[in-house]
Amino acid sequence: MSTSEEYFIGIDVGTGSARAALVKENGTILASATQNTKTFRSPTSAVIFEQSTVNTWAAICTCTKKVLEMTGIKPESIGGIGFDATCSLAVTDLEGNPVSISQSEELGKFGERDIILWADHRAEEEANLINSTGSVVLDYVGGTMSLEMEIPKILWLKRHMPQELFAKCMFFDLPDYLTYKATGSLARSNCSLVCKCSFIPPGVANSKGWNSDFLAQIGLQDLVDEKFDRLGGTPGENGSMVLTAGQPVGHGLSKGSAADLGLVEGTPVGSAVIDAYAGWIGTVAARYKSGVDGSELSPPPSLSDSQHFLAAVAGTSTCHLIQSPNGIFVPGVWGPYMNALFPGWWMNEGGQSSTGQLIDFTITTHPAYPTLKERAQAENTSIHKILADTLEQMRVDAGVETLTELSKDLHMYPDLHGNRSPLADPRMRGSITGLALDSSLDDLALKFNITLEAIALQTKHIIDEMNSKGYDVQAIYMSGGQAANTSLMQLLSNVCNVPIILPHSHSAAVVVGSAMLGRFAAEVSERLGRQALKAQAEAESASYETRERLWSIMVEMTQPGTRIEPSATPKEARLLQAKYKIFRESIEIQRRWRKEIKDAAAGV
Structure with a gap:
């Protein structure tokens, strides 16, 4: 194969596996590899779901090396790499070593089980406490914080872990852990912080980011006293940075991680997103086939059009994502999350825990x-x-x-x-x-x-509640394993009375969405002269200046889908x-x- 062309790698970490795809600039997947990951369950409690960053990183590395081997593409031809992952809590010590979150090991000490999976429901009591506070942060999660989010889980650890060990822990939403592992940079993604960590972007409701009163009220005063460093810090202070989707993280792949992955040191790494959000990125810019013989394509959608498109990412669970240029508050639906993907846009996220x-x-x-x-x-x-x-x-x-x-x-x-x-x-x-x-x-x-x-x-x-508060959902863009179920897709269209847009590949939308972030990171990095973003103000300015380019990349790399119309008889x-x-x-x-x-x- 020619090495003059640039390629991109998307990495998706789902609930039970990791996947890497090597993708061309037009969105064509040249190779894909999947490796199962371990989930540890408790023999005495059905609410416990635990995983391992060591196991997850090893699976990622196996997949990345495999797609290079399958294609013969040289590591030097990989222009950028993007990550997505489940919204699970990864815990390390201050040097990045795994810390056990499991009572089956020595809680708070070095241990393999260092991820509390999103599906873990151990923090019900902590979520109840949080939801009794009446804090403004609850307004931005639909009025009620889920026990699946990160702050309830961190509070559970604070209550159960020896204090001297808790004081040595750093906390990451899993997508941010992966970019930290890949680059050594502690820069966090706005997607993870806003959607799962009770971070309200500065300027929203007089917020400065982290809410000191809220964290102190629930018993996390120590994180406030430390200026939130173990959560990622305050953007713009002490070098802390929060990036929007796909912005280049640090100086790209570190030497060690590049060796692990079989790639080149310095390869740009895009700021990561939660897996469902990668599904949104990989679907909502799709054109679809039309005409009698299916040979015609609909016009390419604009960023403005996206406010009418609901992305449903349907696997073990289902997430329902839609964005708006204005913050729309929908009780029981997470958000609105400002800058979750595009600067200046607000995202809402509905969901079904089990589908x-x-x-x-x-x-x-x-x-x-x-x-x-x-x-x-x-x-x-x-x-x-x-x-x-x-x-x-x-x-x-x-x-x-x-x-x-x-x-x-x-x-x-x-x-x-x-x-x-x-x-x-x-x-x-x-x-x-x-x-x-x-x-x-x-x-x-x-x-x-x-x-x-x-x-x-x-x-x-879920759609009815969104529409009643100001949305106008005109189509559902599917991705994930359930998109292969044609009976369910037609049923969804009939019940919701809107068309369903099926992706070119139901299983590839999420990982291609991450590859898009890798391409975007490469282009922004080139624009910066291959220099790292140096300050929060620079990152925010670059984010607004390049957001239309991210949408253009999505249009260019999203393969045409298929449209299903409602067809219920009277x-x-x-x-x-x-x-x-x-x-x-x-x-x-x-x-x-x-x-x-x-x-x-x-x-x-």
């Missing part, structure tokens, strides 16, 4: 699951194909037009792992109404179908509306029942 995970749970816990697996193996196909075929045969046998009619008397409420949006209530639990004394494969197929319905109905609930539309009404009523009923049980237990 892909919920689908798997529905299937694998049903008594007919062994039968399903046996049939799939015998027919050399997937279990989802068997379920789809079973549902279609049931529909024909029942003499109905749609699957919605087939499951019209069966209803699911999907919050088995609590509600992230728009209720922001981790105590919500799932339910099924309409159960029959049936353990057959047909029954499993019906429950699979209502699981998809429930995911779609909850998406509508009868199906009526049934889906009735199911949505029942869905909303089930929330009210569960909360009322919860209060009645609480009152009874208290003798009220």
Whole structure:
């Protein structure tokens, strides 16, 4: 292969694996490699999810070297590298060594388990305390802070770790840890700090960044006294910097990390983003195929158009992202987050804690699951194909037009792992109404179908709340594993009554989004004469001057997608509306029942 062309590497760290993709300037993936990562669970508590930065970095390095080997591309031809990762809390000592966050090891000492995964719900008590403060920081997370965010987790560590060990800890949202590991720079990303760490950008609501009163009120006065250094510091003071998406971090890859990755020292590294936000970057600038034969392409969208596009990044969980030039406050929906990706723009983030995970749970816990697996193996196909075929045969046998009619008397409420949006209530639990004394494969197929319905109905609930507060969602841009589920995609379009834009590759959008950050970092670095950003003021000025270029890179590197239009028949539309009404009523009923049980237990 010619080495005159420049290439970029995107690295995505998901819940269970790390992935690297080597990408051309037009967004074509030349090679991709994936490596599983470890998740440690507790044998006594279902709320514990822990990971390891050592294991994660090793997986990243394996993937990066593999894509170079697969393509024959020389390390010198890699123009830039970008990272995204789950919004998990990584903890190190002051020299960057891993610190155990696990009570199964020696908490606060050197240890492999140094990441509290996003799904870890140990900090419920701490989140409750935070949410009782009435602090202004709560206004910027939809009114209620999730126990999945970083400050509740840090507070949990403060309460459980010996104080002398806690005082030696640095705290990173995982995307920022990866750029620190890659470059040695402590510069943080605005995406991580604003979205997950209770940082309100200076100038918003008279904020200076970190809220001293809030941190002191909840018991983190020591972080205030240290001028927030172990959280990343105050931008513009003592060399601390907060960067917007893709801005070059430090001097690029350090010598040691370059050797680990098989790349060249000094290769530009873009300021990282949370994985769902990389999905937004990798999808919302997509054109889509149109015309009778699909040969025509829609016009390229503008940055202004993006305020009408909801990006749904759907894997184990689902995140719903949309940005606006104005801060829109939506109760139960995180944000608005200023500068989360583009300077001067505000992002809101809705979410479902369990979607892909919920689908798997529905299937694998049903008594007919062994039968399903046996049939799939015998027919050399997937279990989802068997379920789809079973549902279609049931529909024909029942003499109905749609699957919605087939499951019209069966209803699911999907919050088995609590509600992230728009209720922001981790105590919500799932339910099924309409159960029959049936353990057959047909029954499993019906429950699979209502699981998809429930995911779609909850998406509508989130969109309705966003639209009621000022958004105008006109299309949903999908990415992640669930985008391959054509039945769910059509159902989403029918339930939400908006088109769905499917990416060129459902699994690649996130990692290509990170590669875009690598390209942007390379271009900005070149513009700076390959010099590091030296001060916060310089970084902010460069961010505004180059934001349209980041959007142009997104347009250039996003492969055309496919558009799915709403297609519900009048009868199906009526049934889906009735199911949505029942869905909303089930929330009210569960909360009322919860209060009645609480009152009874208290003798009220």
